[in-house]
Amino acid sequence: MTQETNTLSIDELSALVVKIFTHAGMSDQQAQATAKVIVSGERDGCKSHGIYRIEGCLRTIAAGKVEPRAEPELTDDRSAVLRVDAKGAFSPAAFALGAPVLAERARELGVATLVINSCTHFSALWPEIETLTDMGLAALAICPSYASVAPHGGKEPLLGTNPLAFGWPRPAKHPYVFDFATSIAARGEIELHRRAGTQIPEGWAMDVNGEPTIDPEEALAGAMLPFGAHKGSAISTMIELLSGVMIGDMTSPEALENLGNTTLSPHHGELIIAFSPEKFSAGRPGNPFDRAETLFDAILGQGARLPSQRRFAMRDKTMREGVTLTSDEMQSLQSFLS
Template sequence: MLLSIAEAECLVSETLRKNRVSPENAVAVARALVEAETVGQSGHGLRRVEAYSLQARVGKVDGFAVPCLEEPRPGVLKVDAGLGFAYPALELLLPKLEETARRQGIAVAAVSRSHHAGVLGLVVERLATAGLVALMVSNVPAAMAAWGGRRPMFGTNPIAFAAPLAGAEPIVIDMALSTVARGRLIKAAQKGEPIPADWALAPDGNPTTDPKIGLAGTMMPAGGAKGAALAMMVDLLAAGLTGANFGFEATPVIDDKGRPPGIGQTIIAIDPEATGGSAAHMARLAEELGREEGVRLPGRRGFNLRRQALENGIDVEEDVLAMIATL
């Protein structure tokens, strides 16, 4: 079914409100999930409504949490998400982070006792649109083994980066450190579809094409040992710096079992004018890349899909609508 952005946001927020989420938090979550759909990231979009709702019902995520922001030192921001959704915490944080980075030249934000943060690229894009260079990491519950091991230790631990370009949309790089994002396995499992054999390993360490077995096992790290090492780095930045749970300590964000995951996010924002750069200077690299046929700047696909969604709405699959109806 084709839904406008407003219709989709209303559907998601109403569903969340009926599942023990405050009106304010439901709106923030709905905005984030629908925006993920508009940029083609359906694994982080409306398919998350079921898990979010079930977790809110049982208190694995506190749907009524009110995030708390403090500035313990100049240029340092801390947000306690209160074991609630990440999106209200990020909405509270971003205006203050932008203002602090402009005043100080650089600012770091640490979010603790948090939840699934969705498409990190959308967060850094917002800062880059305001003229800042931004880097964001989030740890997530363990889904990848350390290189050479079999026990899940690190999450797929996404990294996102964005840089402003004078006269153009920003560069946005957003990647999970697994071969693919875990959301793609969730989507395949919901649709009953197989996955490629290089996406995940079964609990016994062998490749699998069954997404449910892959979700019970471990994800394949992107780039082998390099991807596993970067996943460790993100766990240290997102949990070690914030006091949040490490991936191996966190409960899954895809079911309603266990205690709250309590993971973390870290964002660094830099004013390029403070370091001798500028959006105009960074645009030179993009312009040079644009001279080569076949090169596509990171983030452009998402911008194009968003324009289409704003004009035409988003196409929500029937199984997703049916799932939401049950909630």
């Protein structure tokens, strides 16, 4: 049976999500920043990190596992390592505080890093990457999650779904951006299959006995698989080392132990690196932005598409036409205000 749908403009959806978060006790700073990444996900057709995440955020607030009113604090010793203490709040407000200083430092030094410590993290990373590419910088962002992925050759959850995102600025065009989990699929995708009552594809996960499964419930209780076998497993381990161990924050197994279950958003850190292409290429032949376009043209010339092309096309559509939600989704949003 087809459900009735409702169409909301991006501004209407943003106002509703901010209202929900404020109603749940978040400060205006936290509500605005957190709503922005969720609405961006819905706007760009990234359902696994769109409005479906609101319920998890509210559960995390109700469980006392996130600080809804904390004010992030920036520490800057004028080096290439900037640090924002999120003080237990969701990550977006901490990133918003650090991003302009990160950009300024990367332009000055060629490369600069932003360490976010003590944040609660549920979001996609491409909104942060786009903030930096919009400022003319190349950027890379990584973070752990909570133990849910078996290392290649293992059967127990240990690594997180550990996202890796990268962006390259393209003058007068949408940037080149990719952003993916280092598990074969994001955990949010499996959760969406569970809610829809559909099976997951073969090769995504194992059940608690280490046997392959296509049942989302069994997959969520068991272990997910890294993408690209040993290669994804090693990249995911690197993410644990750089954005967990190196920055003095929790790794995915530690985050799960701290959280106590897999139904809430985990507490850990994040590492963002910004690069100035002009600084790195200074004195070398060719303009880096022109040379990048030659590469993108060659990719497109083979009939391949660039990552984020689908997302930008969806954004163009929803910015014009609004976001269409099912009546179940609308009812669920309204229920958060009662």
